Amino acid sequence: MGALANFIGWMLAILIGLFALVVLYRIYTGAIDLKYLLCESTNTDKPVASLARFQFLIFTFVIALCLFLVTVSKGDFPTISGSVVALLGISGGSYVIGKGIQAGSDSSNKGSN
Amino acid sequence: MNKNSVAFVLGLWHKGIAGTEGSRGSGLLVDCREGGPLVGAALVTFLRYEVWCLMGAFFVLIGYQILTGRIIMRGLLLAKDSRGCVSPARIQLLVLTLTSAFYYLVSVMDDPNRLPEMPRQLLLVLGGSNLFYVGSKARRLLSWLPHGEGQKQKEGGK
Numbered sequence: 359m360g361a362l363a364n365f366i367g368w369m370l371a372i373l374i375g376l377f378a379l380v381v382l383y384r385i386y387t388g389a390i391d392l393k394y395l396l397c398e399s400t401n402t403d404k405p406v407a408s409l410a411r412f413q414f415l416i417f418t419f420v421i422a423l424c425l426f427l428v429t430v431s432k433g434d435f436p437t438i439s440g441s442v443v444a445l446l447g448i449s450g451g452s453y454v455i456g457k458g459i460q461a462g463s464d465s466s467n468k469g470s471n
Numbered sequence: 472m473n474k475n476s477v478a479f480v481l482g483l484w485h486k487g488i489a490g491t492e493g494s495r496g497s498g499l500l501v502d503c504r505e506g507g508p509l510v511g512a513a514l515v516t517f518l519r520y521e522v523w524c525l526m527g528a529f530f531v532l533i534g535y536q537i538l539t540g541r542i543i544m545r546g547l548l549l550a551k552d553s554r555g556c557v558s559p560a561r562i563q564l565l566v567l568t569l570t571s572a573f574y575y576l577v578s579v580m581d582d583p584n585r586l587p588e589m590p591r592q593l594l595l596v597l598g599g600s601n602l603f604y605v606g607s608k609a610r611r612l613l614s615w616l617p618h619g620e621g622q623k624q625k626e627g628g629k
Binding site: 364367368371375378379382385386388392393394395396397398404405406407408409410412413415416417419420421422423424425426427428430431432436437438439440441442444445448449451452455456459460462463 | 528547598
């Protein structure tokens with residue numbers, strides 16, 4: 359049983375690692391284009407970056423890194439505290455509301471043109 | 472339970488974990504209760520390095536693309552109105568975001584055994600800052616709406 363679990367574990371670790379490497383390689387070569395990752399709307403001639411998206415990106419990175427750090431350090435999946443959820447909630451809520459406002463302004467612009 | 476094997480599996484990331492945590496320190500993938508570990512220590516070590524490398528590469532790649540301009544950062548601090556000047560609402564949100572993120576990262580570095588609580592005051596300030604930013608965006612939209620509605624009415628009249 360232990361040998362089978364070990365074998366499956368190695369296979370999964372290698373497979374997921376390879377998938378991740380392919381994704382990273384394609385991001386590096388530009389096959390996966392992240393040019394508009396932070397842009398609000400790509401319909402315009404000059405798309406501009408959105409601060410809400412940037413905030414969401416930063417908090418996601420920081421919390422993912424912290425979660426991994428704690429998991430490795432403790433050897434156990436940590437309890438997600440309420441403040442972490444609140445942090446992501448504030449950031450995500452701001453992003454969603456910003457997107458709604460942007461959609462509203464886009465539609466009102468189209469209506470006026 | 473063999474504490475030495477647990478300490479080896481978890482690595483020497485934080486000395487003394489295995490001794491103080493007891494059975495809780497046995498980890499997610501390693502079950503030492505019956506007949507030794509479910510998966511090998513080598514696999515756990517491999518996974519740890521794999522995730523570190525992949526996450527590191529991902530962060531570096533995104534950071535590099537942001538710094539070199541491949542990910543568009545143009546207009547991050549500019550108001551999206553006709554004037555297009557620097558928006559104070561955006562500056563304060565950016566500063567607070569970076570401050571909160573840095574504070575949280577440093578808190579975890581200080582005590583990597585748990586996810587720390589954010590101070591309530593900082594959460595409130597961050598929430599207020601986001602509200603201010605969203606409010607300024609909404610105000611811009613509301614200032615456009617009557618113009619658009621007026622034009623629609625004019626077009627309807629014709």
